[in-house]
Amino acid sequence: MKTITLRNTLLLMAFLLFLALIPGLVSEFNLNLITGMAIYSLFVLSYNILFGNAGLLSFGHAAYFGMGAYTAIILFKKLKFGILAGLFSGAATGALLGLIFGLFVVRLGGTYFALLTLAFNQLVYAAAEKFRFLTGGEDGVAAMRPKLALPGMASIDMFSSVNWYYLVMVIVLAGGAFCWYFTRTPLGRLNECLRENEDRARFIGYNVYASKLAIYVISAFFAGLAGALAGAFQEFVTVTFINLDKAAEVLIMTFIGGARYFWGPILGACFLTWLNDLISSWTKHWPLIQGALFVALVMYAPNGLSGLVMSLRDRLWAKAATPRPAA
Amino acid sequence: MDWITTLAVQGLHGMVYGMLLFLVASGLTLIFGMMGVLNFAHGALYMLGAYFSFSILRWSGSFWASLLVAPLAVAAAGMAIERFFLRKVHAHGHAHELLITFGIAYIIEELVKMIWGNKPLLVVLPPALSGSAAFFGIQYPVYRLFILCVSLLVFILLFTLLFKTRIGIIVRAAVANKQMTDALGFNVPLIFLLLFGMGAWLAGLAGVIGGPYLITNPGMAATIIIDLFVVVVVGGLGSVEGALIASLLIGWLQSFGILFLPQFAIVFEFLLMALVLIFRPHGLLGEAK
Numbered sequence: 001m002k003t004i005t006l007r008n009t010l011l012l013m014a015f016l017l018f019l020a021l022i023p024g025l026v027s028e029f030n031l032n033l034i035t036g037m038a039i040y041s042l043f044v045l046s047y048n049i050l051f052g053n054a055g056l057l058s059f060g061h062a063a064y065f066g067m068g069a070y071t072a073i074i075l076f077k078k079l080k081f082g083i084l085a086g087l088f089s090g091a092a093t094g095a096l097l098g099l100i101f102g103l104f105v106v107r108l109g110g111t112y113f114a115l116l117t118l119a120f121n122q123l124v125y126a127a128a129e130k131f132r133f134l135t136g137g138e139d140g141v142a143a144m145r146p147k148l149a150l151p152g153m154a155s156i157d158m159f160s161s162v163n164w165y166y167l168v169m170v171i172v173l174a175g176g177a178f179c180w181y182f183t184r185t186p187l188g189r190l191n192e193c194l195r196e197n198e199d200r201a202r203f204i205g206y207n208v209y210a211s212k213l214a215i216y217v218i219s220a221f222f223a224g225l226a227g228a229l230a231g232a233f234q235e236f237v238t239v240t241f242i243n244l245d246k247a248a249e250v251l252i253m254t255f256i257g258g259a260r261y262f263w264g265p266i267l268g269a270c271f272l273t274w275l276n277d278l279i280s281s282w283t284k285h286w287p288l289i290q291g292a293l294f295v296a297l298v299m300y301a302p303n304g305l306s307g308l309v310m311s312l313r314d315r316l317w318a319k320a321a322t323p324r325p326a327a
Numbered sequence: 328m329d330w331i332t333t334l335a336v337q338g339l340h341g342m343v344y345g346m347l348l349f350l351v352a353s354g355l356t357l358i359f360g361m362m363g364v365l366n367f368a369h370g371a372l373y374m375l376g377a378y379f380s381f382s383i384l385r386w387s388g389s390f391w392a393s394l395l396v397a398p399l400a401v402a403a404a405g406m407a408i409e410r411f412f413l414r415k416v417h418a419h420g421h422a423h424e425l426l427i428t429f430g431i432a433y434i435i436e437e438l439v440k441m442i443w444g445n446k447p448l449l450v451v452l453p454p455a456l457s458g459s460a461a462f463f464g465i466q467y468p469v470y471r472l473f474i475l476c477v478s479l480l481v482f483i484l485l486f487t488l489l490f491k492t493r494i495g496i497i498v499r500a501a502v503a504n505k506q507m508t509d510a511l512g513f514n515v516p517l518i519f520l521l522l523f524g525m526g527a528w529l530a531g532l533a534g535v536i537g538g539p540y541l542i543t544n545p546g547m548a549a550t551i552i553i554d555l556f557v558v559v560v561v562g563g564l565g566s567v568e569g570a571l572i573a574s575l576l577i578g579w580l581q582s583f584g585i586l587f588l589p590q591f592a593i594v595f596e597f598l599l600m601a602l603v604l605i606f607r608p609h610g611l612l613g614e615a616k
Contacts, residue, residue, distance in 0.1 A: 057422055059429075104601060108608065111365050111564065114425065115556045116604065122553050123597050244549055248433065255426065288437040295430035299412065302419050 019169055023162045033277055035165050037270040038172045039229045040253065044265035045179040046222030047250045052259030053183060054215060055195035057114045060121030061250050063101070064094040064220040066128065066242025068227030070135055073237045077143035083158055084148065087171070087228040094224015095217050097124070102216035106209065109198070118247070125242050140238030158232075168229055175222055180262055182218065191215050245287075252294050258304025267306050332465055337582045343471045345578025346478035347540070350533035351551060352558040352570040353485060354526025360502040360565025361522055364424040368408060370552030371435035372527045376401045376534020377543040378439055381448050390453045398531035405527020409520055432548065440545045447544035474536050481532065482571070489567065498522060502565060557596055561603045563613020572611060 023031055043065060050056040068090035075081040075089055101120045105113055128135045135141060148167060149155040158164050182188040190211050193201050202208050231237045240246065257268020272290065279286050301308050355369045379400050383393035408431055416423045456473050459466045489495040501508040501518050509515040534547075541547060558577055562569025577596060584595045603610060 055422075057425065104604065108604070110421065111359075111425065112560065112604070112608070115365070115560055116600075118556060119553065119560075119597055119600060123594070126594075248429070251426075251429075285437065285441060288434060288441065291430055291433040291437060295412070295427060295434065298423055298427045298430055299415055302416075302423060 016173075019173075023165055028161050031161050031165055033273065035161070035168050035233060036230075037273045038168050039226055039233060040250075040269040040273055041266040042172045042175045042229070043223060043226035043250055044254045044257065044269045045176055046219050046226060047254050048259055048262075048265045049179065049182065049191070049215060049219040049222075051251070051254055052265070053188065053191045053195065054212070056109070057251075058117040059114050059244075059247055059251065060101075060117030060119075061219075061223055062242050062244070062246035063117075063121045063124040064098055064223035065227035065230070065246060065250070066124065066237075066239075067097045068094040068224030069231030069237045069241045070128065070141070070227075071224070072228035073141050073143045073231045073235075074134060076146055076232070077141060081146065082149050083146045083167070083232065086146070087225065087232065090228025090231070091221050091225035094227060095221035097224075098217045098220020099213070102213045102220070106212035106216050118244075121242075121244065121247050125239060125244070128239050128242050136238075138239060140236055142236045144235055145232050164233070168233070171225070171229065175225060176266075179222065183262065187211060187214060252290060256294060256297055256304050258306030258308075260303050261306045261310065264304055264306030267309075268304060271305065333586070335463075336465060336467065337586050338579065339467065339471070339475075341579035341582030342575065343475050343540075343578070344581060345575040346482065347474060347533055347537050348551070348554055348558055348577060349571050349574035350478050350481060351530045352555050352562070352574055353482075353567050354529040355555055356559050356562065356565055356567060356570045357498070357502065358523060358526050359559065361498075361505070362413075362424070362519060363421055364413065364428065365556075365559075365564070366526070367425065367429040367552070368432040368435065369428075369526070369530055370548035370555060371432040372401050372405055373530040373534040373537070373551055374439060374545075374548040375404060375435060376531030377538030377547060378443055378448075378534075379531070380535040380538055381443070381450055381543055384450060390450075390456070394532075394535055397535045398528045401531025401534065402524045402528035405530070406520055406524040408527075409523035413523075414516070414519075432552075436545060436548055443545070445545055447542050448538075450539040450543060452539055470540060474540060477532075477536055481529070485529075485567070554596070557600045559610075560600055561610055563610025566610065566612040569610055569612030 022034060026034070043061075046064075047058070047061050050058050050061075070090075071093040072081075072086040072090035075086045076083075081089065101117075105116045105120070108116060129137050131137075145158040145164065147155040148158055148163075156163055158167065183192075190201065190206060193206075194208060194212065198208060201211075227241060231241065253268040253272050254265040255268070256272060257266065258264030276286055276290070279289060283289075297304055303310075351369065351373050355366055358369075359365050376397050379397035380390075380393040383396055384390055387393070408428070412427050412431060413424060416427050452470060456470045459468045460472060461467075487495075489499060497508065497513055498518060500511075501513070501515055501522075505515055508518075538547075541550075554577055558570055558573040561576065562571070562573035576599065580595045580599060588595075607613075
């Protein structure tokens, strides 16, 4: 793993500065597109804690995303929650749901894990469709983004795309930083160890069940937060936040970006959001193109776009490096 | 209607759906047992059966022709999936195999929407299969009895093939131990291909006869795949007998669930799956691996 060098610190500062300057550089339409990319980046990062790090293939991550979205929007509407309170309640209910389902699913691995997460996702979807008094069923719920009221400051209007962009960026960067930091904590390390050899981890004396459960809940927490952000962003939540297509979307984004590198899924989320926007203006068969791209990558580039980028870099690097030993 | 007839009718309803489910699930569970890959595209193949049948019916005007041809076309599609996609990612491991079938299911669903549209399609049944029949004082739709007969017939054929013939022994041997069967000189990749074709044929057949009953629409793959997964988990991945028991259980849970507690019919199914996973994690008749 790379250490924190001066160069990396400077690169990070430049990147943050760039993000801070974006609202002055692009149109409002593109700013909203970038806000969407940021939200989905958080969603895929939460997913990759399971998929990339733990090697667990979940087909039901939309359950937590949708739970967060519904919680936030219903609290905004019915109980007049503030923006931060609503968003974090969404993350908390996502985590709570993750805890309840996690008790069952983390006992299993491989195909059974995939199946059970899928079944639980359908259960939540069915509930969202049935509990019309809360969720509005197919019609959905709508609520305006409330103002941001920080103690000791005047309340900030979230109706403006620029203000909303900054709030999303701060939350996503903080969440993303935590996800990155998590891979370096003992629990994050154990997570990768469980992927490689669960029996050995158990033999060394780790409580595998409790560790997996904790990891699952953390992943669900960030999925819930991303869902709450997405709900507040669209100011409208329907069952499309929680259905199988949404569960498939996060899997496809993560896979197309490449699960092996931390930044891979983010690349996938940004690339697909951008491509979706670009292609939607030409054709309505976007899912078909997305599916074909997915199949092509599964077959020919199992490490996704980030894997392609890295192998390209290695190849160029090797070309530059080979002449030297020959001389 | 008195209670006993109501129960009998609901029992019959559940059996019709259960047997239909078994037709699709039997192929899925055999493919899983043999290749270790859960075919996400299986529901999509079932849907293709229904749509192929719709188009063949429109061209030829004969339901019987579609009953014969559509499952064969689906079998061809299934074999193409195995030969040109699944086999190529085999070396990358099970997660990739699962993902590729998932991607293919996604593409088939979109193609179906593109070709046949988003609306449900109405299949006109031949006069011999419409209307209802009366027996023991019950009026029951002829078409549902037809579904029951076809699926029972296929079930008997499948069990005879699997448990009474030499081909069946080889298939079961390959399901139990792939390497050993290979070492004994059988062409295991060919067996895989043919088994995949047969599973697709069964799914296609279920689609043809299930289409008019469960309504041919682009969501039918996503609807059945959930039930299918519950069936294979409850029955035990790889077990045909388990799939039969679980299919009938699901069918009856749904038909009686709707009768007694209509709001919670879907919950029973997941409750059953959760209970099985807690007490018998490898399914009722599945073997721990």
